[in-house]
Amino acid sequence: MNAMIGEKIGEGGCSEVFEWGTASKIIKLARANTDMDAMRREYHNNHMAWDNGLPVPQPFEFVEIDGRPGIVFERIIGDTLMKRFVKHALERAVSKEVHIEEDSQNDIRMTARILNEIHSKSNVNVPSQRETIKNAIGWVNYLSPEEKETIFKLIDSLPMKQQLCHGDPNLGNIMIKDGHAIMIDWMNATIGNPEADLAEYIIMIRYAILPSYLPDEAVAYIDSIRETIIKVFVEEYTRLTGVTYEEIDAWIAPVAARKLSADGISEAEKSILINEIRARLSKLS
Ligand SMILES: Nc1ncnc2c1ncn2[C@@H]1O[C@H](COP(=O)(O)OP(=O)(O)OP(=O)(O)O)[C@@H](O)[C@H]1O
Numbered sequence: 172m173n174a175m176i177g178e179k180i181g182e183g184g185c186s187e188v189f190e191w192g193t194a195s196k197i198i199k200l201a202r203a204n205t206d207m208d209a210m211r212r213e214y215h216n217n218h219m220a221w222d223n224g225l226p227v228p229q230p231f232e233f234v235e236i237d238g239r240p241g242i243v244f245e246r247i248i249g250d251t252l253m254k255r256f257v258k259h260a261l262e263r264a265v266s267k268e269v270h271i272e273e274d275s276q277n278d279i280r281m282t283a284r285i286l287n288e289i290h291s292k293s294n295v296n297v298p299s300q301r302e303t304i305k306n307a308i309g310w311v312n313y314l315s316p317e318e319k320e321t322i323f324k325l326i327d328s329l330p331m332k333q334q335l336c337h338g339d340p341n342l343g344n345i346m347i348k349d350g351h352a353i354m355i356d357w358m359n360a361t362i363g364n365p366e367a368d369l370a371e372y373i374i375m376i377r378y379a380i381l382p383s384y385l386p387d388e389a390v391a392y393i394d395s396i397r398e399t400i401i402k403v404f405v406e407e408y409t410r411l412t413g414v415t416y417e418e419i420d421a422w423i424a425p426v427a428a429r430k431l432s433a434d435g436i437s438e439a440e441k442s443i444l445i446n447e448i449r450a451r452l453s454k455l456s
């Protein structure tokens with residue numbers, strides 16, 4: 172291992188993240204499931220976001236260590252929204268209160284605001300969202316060719332937009348530094364409809380299977396607030412942009428179908444998504 176590498180500070184489905192040299196930098200090293208091209212794309216996308224003045228970690232260099240592609244970034248000092256959300260749920264589980272406290276509502280609204288800031292950029296060199304989503308759905312094993320064809324037609328029928336989208340706005344990809352949201356993990360950025368990003372967030376909040384380390388009370392609490400989180404999120408995004416829940420809802424089936432191509436989610440979660448997709452497709456025909 173390279174002498175610059177320090178303690179492991181985080182990880183995700185595609186990578187492990189370590190301290191790098193001084194305290195101010197980290198290195199994100201690809202796992203075996205993530206190739207050189209994907210990491211280069213992330214570096215390019217993150218650079219583009221940085222150059223456009225978006226709140227993202229500064230990217231420093233693309234490197235290769237022991238054959239693993241990696242990116243050196245500015246270290247963001249702060250917690251992910253995931254960590255903050257789990258902390259909130261554990262506290263609520265003890266106190267048995269069922270409202271979402273103001274701080275956590277603020278985290279949800281901040282997510283809507285940072286997405287809106289990202290979506291306000293349009294003149295950027297990233298892949299087409301429609302092509303990316305269709306291509307991913309093409310690889311999915313869980314849907315029939317007819318079902319895929321119906322989803323492609325649905326995508327083609329939706330209004331065309333050309334806005335920068337992050338592609339994976341999950342709670343582990345937003346960090347809070349000095350009260351401000353920072354968006355990390357830009358591998359899946361595309362240009363297209365912001366509704367796809369919003370649908371991605373809604374699908375995660377509505378259907379994610381919670382980790383088994385959480386106590387039953389915390390799981391019950393989270394289950395009881397899923398739809399409230401979505402309401403707070405959409406209200407803030409609609410207030411900022413005029414985009415309505417109905418417009419976002421049309422993207423749920425295509426984005427859920429795309430998610431079936433990801434290797435980071437469990438079979439149980441995929442089967443929930445398949446049921447949701449089929450219910451929606453049957454209403455179309
Ligand atoms: N610039 C950074 N500063 C501090 N911590 C970071 C930074 N980048 C990543 N991390 C930590 O590492 C974790 C994993 O990073 P990241 O989300 O980029 O990896 P990933 O493997 O692409 O994730 P995913 O599972 O979403 O694909 C983050 O949730 C965060 O805790």
Ligand SMILES: [Mg+2]
Pocket residue numbers: 183184343344356
């Ligand atoms: Mg991530």
